[in-house]
Amino acid sequence: MADEETSESRNQARLKILELANMISVPMSLNAVVRLNVPDAIWQGGSNSPLTASQILTRVLPSRDGADAENLQRLLRMLSSYGVFEEHLNGSERKYSLTDVGRTLATDADGLSYGPYVLQHHQDALVSAWPLVHEAVVDPTTEPFVKANGEPAYDYYGKKPEMNGLMQKAMSGVSVPFMKAILEGYDGFKGVQKLVDVGGSAGDCLRMIQRKHPNVREGINFDLPEVVAKAPPISGIIHVGGDMFKSIPEADAIFMKWVLTTWTDDECKLIMENCFKALPEGGKLIACEPVLPNETDDSHRTRALLEGDIFVMTIYRAKGKHRTEDEFRKLGLAAGFPNFRAFYIDYFYTVLEFQK
Numbered sequence: 001m002a003d004e005e006t007s008e009s010r011n012q013a014r015l016k017i018l019e020l021a022n023m024i025s026v027p028m029s030l031n032a033v034v035r036l037n038v039p040d041a042i043w044q045g046g047s048n049s050p051l052t053a054s055q056i057l058t059r060v061l062p063s064r065d066g067a068d069a070e071n072l073q074r075l076l077r078m079l080s081s082y083g084v085f086e087e088h089l090n091g092s093e094r095k096y097s098l099t100d101v102g103r104t105l106a107t108d109a110d111g112l113s114y115g116p117y118v119l120q121h122h123q124d125a126l127v128s129a130w131p132l133v134h135e136a137v138v139d140p141t142t143e144p145f146v147k148a149n150g151e152p153a154y155d156y157y158g159k160k161p162e163m164n165g166l167m168q169k170a171m172s173g174v175s176v177p178f179m180k181a182i183l184e185g186y187d188g189f190k191g192v193q194k195l196v197d198v199g200g201s202a203g204d205c206l207r208m209i210q211r212k213h214p215n216v217r218e219g220i221n222f223d224l225p226e227v228v229a230k231a232p233p234i235s236g237i238i239h240v241g242g243d244m245f246k247s248i249p250e251a252d253a254i255f256m257k258w259v260l261t262t263w264t265d266d267e268c269k270l271i272m273e274n275c276f277k278a279l280p281e282g283g284k285l286i287a288c289e290p291v292l293p294n295e296t297d298d299s300h301r302t303r304a305l306l307e308g309d310i311f312v313m314t315i316y317r318a319k320g321k322h323r324t325e326d327e328f329r330k331l332g333l334a335a336g337f338p339n340f341r342a343f344y345i346d347y348f349y350t351v352l353e354f355q356k
Contacts, residue, residue, distance in 0.1 A: 026078070026079075027118075029075045029079055031122040033079065033084075034105055035119065038060060038076075039102055039105035039115065040107055043107075048103075050088040050095035050097045051095055052069070056072065056096070083101050084101050086099050112172055116169035120170035121311070123166070125160075126153075129145040130314060132147050133314050140318040140319055141318070143313075144313075144314045144315075145315045158226070176204070176208075178346050179208045182346065183209065188253075189213040192252045193218065194217070194252045195218070195254070195255060196253075197255045198275070199222070199244070199258075200221040200222060201231070202231045202232060203221040205257060207237065210237070219236055220249050221239045224241060225241030226241075227241070244259075247277075248277075250278045251279070252279075252280065252283055252284075254284070254285045256285075258288065258289060259287070259289075260287055262312055262317055262320040264317060268331050272332065272336075280356070281356055283356045284354065284355050285337065289322075290350070291305075291350040291352070292309065301347050304347075308348075309322035328340070336356070337354035337356060339354070340354055
């Protein structure tokens with residue numbers, strides 16, 4: 001019996017390592033179906049009728065002779081095993097519809113989806129950095145992205161309008177559902193009259209906050225000058241260009257989302273110290289960041305957070321990182337904030353409240 005159990009264990013181990021070694025097939029296949037616009041072709045405004053690969057091809061490539069339905073089906077089968085599509089098998093015929101996971105890739109009523117997020121992660125410049133992940137261990141002073149492309153990611157994006165545009169679409173697709181969730185579940189904006197959004201890009205988050213909380217009469221969208229220069233006019237919001245490492249506009253509260261994650265501990269401390277200086281007594285820094293659990297498990301949440309952490313290390317900053325709640329608390333104390341609370345409203349982002 002012991003030998004049988006050992007043999008079974010070895011077989012399972014070999015299967016697992018083969019799965020892990022071939023794991024690149026998953027994100028690249030996901031990227032492929034998004035590029036082919038398969039989710040929207042199936043979803044069709046909510047019908048989600050099961051379709052064969054051939055039927056899908058007639059929708060996504062109607063005038064393309066020679067497109068291969070069999071190869072598309074191979075992608076769909078594999079992604080079905082990961083819960084992106086549901087396979088409907090009738091004899092030898094296979095049809096596919098979207099699962100709840102797959103629906104996140106279909107364009108919603110606001111014109112948003114997680115599709116651009118998938119595409120943004122798999123552009124050539126980013127993909128070229130992944131074979132160099134080990135370099136983040138060997139030499140953490142330079143990111144794998146820099147070693148592959150010669151300059152930091154944000155500088156690279158700035159020279160590539162199409163990449164920058166895709167990143168903005170990706171962030172909107174991720175941010176809007178999250179903002180809806182926190183605006184329903186977090187009441188920390190009540191009583192705030194003047195609010196700064198650090199790294200607010202086009203001002204979309206501020207606009208959503210003001211719609212939910214009309215008490216926020218003055219919104220300051222604070223970002224790099226070249227970013228706010230392209231921001232559209234929004235009633236009740238002024239766009240201010242600057243550098244968060246030097247100073248941050250004064251306000252009753254400061255909001256930021258996915259800002260601290262891409263910086264080192266020392267850089268985070270400096271950003272938070274500038275926030276502390278800009279706030280009145282009792283003022284709040286409201287930071288929305290991925291927060292790692294203390295213990296490692298195989299849940300979807302933990303894996304998503306840990307995978308995102310490696311993405312940051314590879315693409316943005318070798319010592320930028322996802323942090324635990326306790327690590328954020330200590331950063332807040334080091335920056336001068338005596339009070340700290342964490343609100344687990346969203347499965348990926350956590351609302352972190354630092355009060356002066």
